[in-house]
Amino acid sequence: MNRAALGALLAHWRRHPLQLLTLVVGLALATGLWTGVQAINAQARLSYAQAAATLGQDALPRLVGDLTLADFATARRAGWPVTPVLEGRVPGSRARLLGIDPFTAPPSASVPGLTGDDGAGTLTGFLGGTLVFAAPGVSLPDSLPEARVSAGLAPGLVIADIAVAQSILGTNRIDHLLILPGAREGLVPLETLLPGARTAAPETQGDLARLTDSFHLNLTAFGLLAFAVGLFIVHAAIGLAFEQRRPLLRTLRALGLPASRLTLLLAVELAGFTLIAGALGILMGYAVAAALLPGVAATLAGLYGANVAGSLGLSPVWWLSGFGMAGAGLVVAGGQSLWQLARLPILAPAMPRAWARARASTLRRQGIGGVVLLGVAGLAAVLGNGLAAGFVCLGALLLGAALLLPPLLSLVLDFGIVRAKGPLAQWLWADARQQVPGLSLALMALLLALAANVGVGTMVGSFRATFTGFLDQRLASELYLTAADGAEAAALRAYLEPRVDAVLPIPSAEAVLEGAPGEIHGQPDHVTFRQNWPLLDAVPDVWNRLAAGEGALVNEQLARRAGLWAGAEADLGQGGRREILGVYSDYGNPLGQAILGMAAFGAAFPDDVNLRFALRLPPADAPALVDDLEARFDLPPDRIVDQASIKAFSLGVFEQTFAVTAALNVLTLGVAGFALWASLTTLGTMRLPQVAPVWALGVTRRRLALADLARALILAAFTAVLAVPTGVALAWVLLAVVNVQAFGWRLPLLAAPGDWAALALWALVAAALAAALPAWRLWRMPPAQLVKVFAHER
């Protein structure tokens, strides 16, 4: 019985191969885009975890505060099993430097290379400052000791002895002391031993994981959006198949197959699709991840300084989760149909229920649901706090707009019917209205994809325009110079001062700002800054007060995170407690930052030796000065950089940042286009009984085909019209809610009507392409096939 019934059910797919293709490809695309994004995220998180676990710091408590190696010695002498750690970025490189003490590092710590056969010689070199260990692929400046490649290190990591690391980073401080297990009882508490220090819990995530969480959340959101768009296709295909097989299901029931058995057989069928489409999707996801990972790795390095391996290594959990998502997607997409089947009366009408679906009650329910969801989106935007509220807002906005599409479309088409001149135009509008239920899922998918494109495109456009202006302000100086050491810095300054308009030092030091890692810069009093610095908020007379050593400027990230704006007081760690004189935009910087006047900076960081300078001079003189400096001081090209190169580099990082989302956008639009094509093609066959009477009354197949094209264009045009405000609202949420929560800065929304119009045009082109084949088939359809509609023996 099972075999015969399953054979009858599967025979449907043999007769409708396109529907089968739609179902499998839709599910594979959905699974593929989702698993692709998950693969990228998993790879990145693996790299972060590897970096966080280098010293076992992900499992050990730590002592934090203003600490030096002397404090380390004090704690060790008191009997505490502690080991010092210093972290920073290698100057002139993107590599992360980790300073350790090999003698006190935890035994479980993975410090590869120090335990090899030539351990003694290696250790001597390591301690003596002539050897560091670097992960494969790390490029280091010549000024660093010899780097030995160690395959076991986390991507982008360099390990040096703590004293060597201090020398490289130009500091006498350490970041923290890791507290190893096995401390004797009765020891003087560390907080007593080292006043001002405090014990902190293990860093289970690591700084990189925290910093990049929002980026990965963005990727996940796009993966989910693509998955949802794919599910729309699957839902449409399954729903259609159930409707078309309704007579068969009724017959099977009438022949004695119990409803429970029939439901089970259809569930088995769905499980088969899960395996096939899941496997295809996982392969597709691997391809997507492999294609996008280098871009993501470059983005993470550029935006966050996070190093991620550029090649994929996938765990069995990932494979299984791919199948799990495919199965979950099918349950979501096909569950409703299975539920209906289980409750289907044996004598239920066998006619397609497309019209029933279009009934006003369904549309009304959709409309109410859409309005409620838009209300939720509004509430989340106004009252919500945090990234999760931002994404609730995004999800409710997109889903609400999608649900509102069919009722709004019906209203517009009703208006078209009333206003239509001529019977064919009236039929065209009425026919379009009748197609809304059958096409609504595909149109919703198109709306989501278009809105995502408009939204992300507007966000990126706003970001690009603001960022370019910001760079023009921040990088006002013509040349930027980095000396190798203090002596060279002094020589360079002495040589340059009579030859350029101004030599502006750029001193900086790492500091704990409002309890989080950050950096403090010193800024000379110069017209360059007074005229160009991009202040978002300021007290009166800000520049004179800064020059006088009062207060500090802070970047937007620090201001938003701490909720402190101009006039408030901020704890700047070694920079002291200071009034915030102004807040400046600092796009692309994940860290908090503060600026002190030069005198105040010198007082706070007396040991800081400034090696970086900005030079003001007539732009035309810059190339000659670069040549002169390179020849006279033997400066390598990476130590003297002109403004244009920095801007190009910064914009390059920016473009890379959004390359991944742009790629996902295009893929999502492609999926929606495929959904529309599949729906139109399937409906083209199903709606023959509706077209044939019009043909029989004297309308040529050519005119009917053109009407089909026009119908697709009308529906796509209205979808695009609704997608634009949805997309703009999406852009606003991204810029004003998600971006602020994720990156710590807010950008103005800049309208790009030209881009929106172009996208709407592309939607029309996609709809025309999607409708072209079904229309062409109708045009070329033999009359005998149309006549079959009227044959009562059919």
Add this chain to the structure above:
Amino acid sequence: MLLTVRDVGKSFETADGPQPVLRGVSLTLAAGRTLALTGESGSGKSTLLHLIGGLDTPDEGAIEIDGRDIGAMDDAGRAAIRRDGVGLIFQQFNLIPSLDVGANLGFHARLAGRDPGDLKLLAARLGLTEHLGRYPEQLSGGQQQRVAIGRTLAARPRLVLADEPTGNLDETTGDAMMALMRDLARDSGAGLLMVTHSARLALMLDARLHLRAGRIEDAP
């Protein structure tokens, strides 16, 4: 002569090769006259009706409506004949599901560029006044067939072709539909060619022809 069918033949391709459905069929119908075409299932009645309506083309022979050979016309020409000169009534009604009753009633006439007249009056005559704003799927079979007949009435074609128009209706409703169609032919001076299985209904028309295995026989 309104309709002339001369030596028409038609075959369909099947897995076993071409299968002849009509063999040398000839008939004529004058304006204002009614003709019943009877025959068993598969005898070719509907195929002949479709050929006369320009829905398909004969393999051989000629079909003339008002002296014009529709077999020699292209797709657009045959569409124009259907639009302007022929009214088709089917067993399955074949209304346009996306249009309400009112729009369905006037559709064919407006397509042919004619004024459909007072549709409310027509609806009242058909007993459809209360259903003008409804859609075909909301009507019973008899009501749908009345809309189909009304659509043809409003279009005022020269030739009405009806394919088993009462096949899906009970006897009482079917008889009412027959009366309507005869009125239609009589009022407009149109010719009516009706395909039917029913000898009883066939007897209601002016003349009868019987089709057996694709050939015309005299009516039994």
